[in-house]
Amino acid sequence: MKKKKLAGVFLSLSLVAGTLAGCSGDSKTSSSGGGSSKSGDTIKIGANLELSGGTASFGQSAADGLKLAIDEINKEGIDGKKLEIVKVDNKSDAAEATSGSIKLVSQDKVVAVVGSATSTNTLAQVQVAQDNKVPLLTPTATNPDITNKAGKLNDYVFRTCFIDPFQGTVAANFASDEIGAKTAAIYVDSASDYSKGLAAAFKEAFTAKGGKIVAEEAYVTKDTDFRSTLTRIKSAKPEFVFLPGYYEEVGLILKQAREDGIDLPFMGGDGWDSPKVVEIAGAEALKNTYITNHYSPEDEDAKIQDFVAAFKKEYDKTPDAFAALGYDTGYYLADAIKRSGDASPEKIRQALEDVKDLQLVSGTLNLDENHDPIKSATILEYVDGKQTFKTKINP
């Protein structure tokens, strides 16, 4: 009984809160919306990001980067206009992401939406963008389906990051060009589309380079014992092991591999990018391992160092890849708005699509026919358990 009462109170409270929030949102919209239509000195862009919930650290980083970029752009403005970000917190929830996007498009009348940091929440907004003909630009969602689902291009959807399979291609180029490997083994998480996508791209690119895949093995997420399979890989005598998994299993695999005397170079994608991998495997086991990532704060490129310094000044921390891509998204969008002329969603869409050789922190941006960026990937090497910048590979 008591519980029921509590739930009732909570429900009514949240209802009230919802209405209040709606009110404040409305009033803000009407005032600033009126301003823009009269003087036309602001251009509103929406940001639908994970500011709370399970993947809040991703969304928060992207939001920090985006804000830094917009602040810098607003110093000069675009044709005398300033950009204004209207933020929505999707609470790391796909349903919230959809309704957040509807609010941005229909109430706030934004010209474009900067979409979520994770693929799931971005996918939840694709239909809204397509239906309302407002461009959706995600900073970090890497799932190929976002821009092109089953051969059908989502023409209002764009992204700033490269897609999953691209990392596999880059890793293959690195393995054959830099390491000089002729034979490679692939060890894939068969429960993860991400892992399989990377592995397929690696295989294709590596064989195209004249390399040979001598072993293809698989595990499933949550496995703990990899020794038997590792022994199999060892006896196939590859020169290189491609391991496109997520950090928990990767940590265990590396540790068990080194214990079983497999001293080969291992390489994976951004799924390794977590401090947990060092914690589980230990710095020693991470020797001679590499990952592909979107960018490295240690890259000596002037553009990157300027960004890192500006970010550190503003937020007092080193920007991660999410922050860098959030920042790049701001510049990509501003560039498109500038080229669009009248800042209408349709013209911005065209300008986003027509981007050519745009210099960004995470590399030079060009799009392929699927709206997926073609740009350089950064290779990081683990040295004493720390990611250090190794090289940049162009596609």
Add this chain to the structure above:
Amino acid sequence: MELIQQLVNGISLGSIYALIALGYTMVYGIVKLINFAHGDVFMVGSFVGFYAITVMDLSFIPALLISMATCAIFGVLIERIAYKPLRNATRIAALITAIGVSLLIENGLIYIRGAQPEAYPNNVLPMDKLDIFGVSISSQSILILSVSIILMIILQFVVHKTKIGKAMRAVSFDSEAAKLMGINVNNTISATFAIGSALAGAAGVIFGIYYIKIEPLMGVLPGLKAFVAAVLGGIGIIPGAMVGGLLLGVIEALVSAAGYSLWRDGVAFVVLILILIFLPQGLFGKNKREKV
């Protein structure tokens, strides 16, 4: 050489299964209950060991002993609170309770500390590699294997040479008759749970050191595999659990070695099904007629 290496892998894995299977088999032998919460006792033991090593800064052996002691108490508590009131109820009621206890422990721990995994520190045991004819065996796996074997020998000694062991065997043979002979059946059952749980706790610490990552749901699969091992060896028979565990570990390693690593878990349960169809009493079991 690869085959020998795979056998080493299999035996290391199998000795962990064997330690857990012993608890299953002892409890089944004495109260005819499949204690599905046993895998979670193993998980609790792993966490106790982890906190003993990281928070209390202990070395391997003290952490192992603390974990075994905690699990022994924990096992007795489970028995007293959950199973004892149901001792004369139907077996299915006790079985369902066991599943309930298992879920309670898992989710209770998630509630207390969250579901995020923990990593055992790397320096608990010295790491050396021994290369014997191209077979590399880490000093860790040798130590782990020897600890498992020592624990099994101690168990054999307890069961066959001590008074409590004699009482356990008597109760398992016929608990009514044992009661009439003046054996305290309740205490004997508690002792069985204590010993079985202590072994699961030891397996938990060993698992943590060997496989590094521990998390609140880690007990589910090893628990089920150990159950398979116990059935394989003949449930209720102690040497059967040891052999069953080692055999299952080797079978899994060989399945992976043949290139079917994704089928490994499936094969373990196929073994269970085959055993139940063709040899329900297990490898070491005697075909007993059901008492009327």
